[in-house]
Amino acid sequence: MKVEEVVLPGVGRKYTVTVGSGDRIVIVVHSSGKRELQYFEAGEDEEPSAALDLTDEEARELGAILAGVLFHPEAVGDTQSKLGQKVIEWIRVLPGSQLAGRRVGELPLPQGAHLLAVDRPGAPLIPNPDPETVLEVGDTLVVAGTREAVEALKRSL
Amino acid sequence: MHPSVEAFALAAGLLALGAALVHRFGFPPLPIYLLTGLWVGGALPVEDLEPLPSLGLLLLLFSVGLEFGPDRLRSLSGKAVRAGFYDGLALPVGFFLGLMAGLDWRGAALLAGVIYVSSSAVIVKLIIDLRRAANPESEVVLGVLVLEDLVVALLLALLGGHGAWEVLGSLLLFSAYLAFARFLGPRLVRFMESLSDELVLLLGAGFTSGTALLFHGVGASEGVGAFLAGVIAATLGLRERLERLFGPVRDLGVALFFLVVGAGARDLFQGLTPAVVVLALLGLLVKLPLNHLGGTRAGLSRKRGLYSALYLVPRGEFNLVLGALAQAQGYPLVAQVAVLLVLVSIPLGALLIRFAPDIGRWLYPKGQRAKPAQAKAP
Numbered sequence: 068m069k070v071e072e073v074v075l076p077g078v079g080r081k082y083t084v085t086v087g088s089g090d091r092i093v094i095v096v097h098s099s100g101k102r103e104l105q106y107f108e109a110g111e112d113e114e115p116s117a118a119l120d121l122t123d124e125e126a127r128e129l130g131a132i133l134a135g136v137l138f139h140p141e142a143v144g145d146t147q148s149k150l151g152q153k154v155i156e157w158i159r160v161l162p163g164s165q166l167a168g169r170r171v172g173e174l175p176l177p178q179g180a181h182l183l184a185v186d187r188p189g190a191p192l193i194p195n196p197d198p199e200t201v202l203e204v205g206d207t208l209v210v211a212g213t214r215e216a217v218e219a220l221k222r223s224l
Numbered sequence: 225m226h227p228s229v230e231a232f233a234l235a236a237g238l239l240a241l242g243a244a245l246v247h248r249f250g251f252p253p254l255p256i257y258l259l260t261g262l263w264v265g266g267a268l269p270v271e272d273l274e275p276l277p278s279l280g281l282l283l284l285l286f287s288v289g290l291e292f293g294p295d296r297l298r299s300l301s302g303k304a305v306r307a308g309f310y311d312g313l314a315l316p317v318g319f320f321l322g323l324m325a326g327l328d329w330r331g332a333a334l335l336a337g338v339i340y341v342s343s344s345a346v347i348v349k350l351i352i353d354l355r356r357a358a359n360p361e362s363e364v365v366l367g368v369l370v371l372e373d374l375v376v377a378l379l380l381a382l383l384g385g386h387g388a389w390e391v392l393g394s395l396l397l398f399s400a401y402l403a404f405a406r407f408l409g410p411r412l413v414r415f416m417e418s419l420s421d422e423l424v425l426l427l428g429a430g431f432t433s434g435t436a437l438l439f440h441g442v443g444a445s446e447g448v449g450a451f452l453a454g455v456i457a458a459t460l461g462l463r464e465r466l467e468r469l470f471g472p473v474r475d476l477g478v479a480l481f482f483l484v485v486g487a488g489a490r491d492l493f494q495g496l497t498p499a500v501v502v503l504a505l506l507g508l509l510v511k512l513p514l515n516h517l518g519g520t521r522a523g524l525s526r527k528r529g530l531y532s533a534l535y536l537v538p539r540g541e542f543n544l545v546l547g548a549l550a551q552a553q554g555y556p557l558v559a560q561v562a563v564l565l566v567l568v569s570i571p572l573g574a575l576l577i578r579f580a581p582d583i584g585r586w587l588y589p590k591g592q593r594a595k596p597a598q599a600k601a602p
Binding site: 095 | 527
């Protein structure tokens, strides 16, 4: 996902969000609190397929729904929880992942990132796993640490 | 009872009626204020409305400075700068037109400013009212307006005084204000945050009118003073707060101001000469191709480039400031062109922006683009 931010003097700010499929959403946040949304299909940059105006309140409600505040989908293994400057991250071992079959001791943990637990489906939670634990497909690693370290770990995987 | 109460009641009633009428047709109200003034100006005791209209213009320039100050330059994209360069070519063209019309260099420079500068206040309002903020051309247009306002503020500071000393004085004052904003602004932000809304409102009003007076004192235009006051306020971190606090007062003042401009234009039409009409028409026309070119050079499609050129038609606050300066310095021709441009370009511009998509469809039938259509991503 790519987000571009532009200041519109006298109006507010414009965010152009391009998602994986190439579709774009243009969001204008007015200084008055109003939001304007335009949806462009991939490859189309002239005319929006749809437009939507939201009041500040509606926009916040919609934002909360999108952020999963009201209903947090179970299917998503990859989530972040914020603890001030530190973050906790759940990293799923997907089929074909280079993590599968490796021992915990071999994990390329950057400085500042810690493996708290391994959650294996159908088994009790493995807290503070010892270095000899072998990871399997379907495991979820619970990693905590500074944002940079956790992001670096995610990138290296 | 003070006669202003009667005049105010009459004016506010007429403006409300006009605004309600156009609102039904989804049209922005600004041009109607002008036309109402033009229509009933003779019957309206305009002088009794003072000082609201004069303050309205100062507050309008203040809020333009607040939103379009030089601190916006940093967030300006390369696209907008490219479009602004082509837009700036209107200055030498306007200067040349002025010389052709028999003006000396100072008059020609004033005319160049009059032809060059579009109205940020009017265009922003039209973009918001007509829901065009999310469109790609709006970004370019608003960037161009930041550049225009800065150039014209400099031009006004340069042309403000008559003698060399006055010019120097106003330039020094101008630089002193910008330096203040640059170096002391960031340190005062926290202090300003601790002040109450009411104090900020009063300080802002005093600061704006005081700066205007100061600039008037050194022989420069008070409009530049109000604009710079807005620039300073923005660097003090007061942008959103002052917009919120001043917004309603400003809107009222601006409505009355445009009414008075419309009313004053009746005298203008009596002294209208062909030279004025020709210069105003050329002024309107010269920017269209320049801005169209600038828009396409900024990466917009030809259709969107055309929209951007149409958006930049309305002239407003700075034209009236330049016009007043020209009148005071003995260039009635320039003053008339300035006011005529405002009168014609605001209603015309509102129409053009409103129907820009239709005009675009008509000129560039579907499928035609400046750059070849990209293959759809798999």
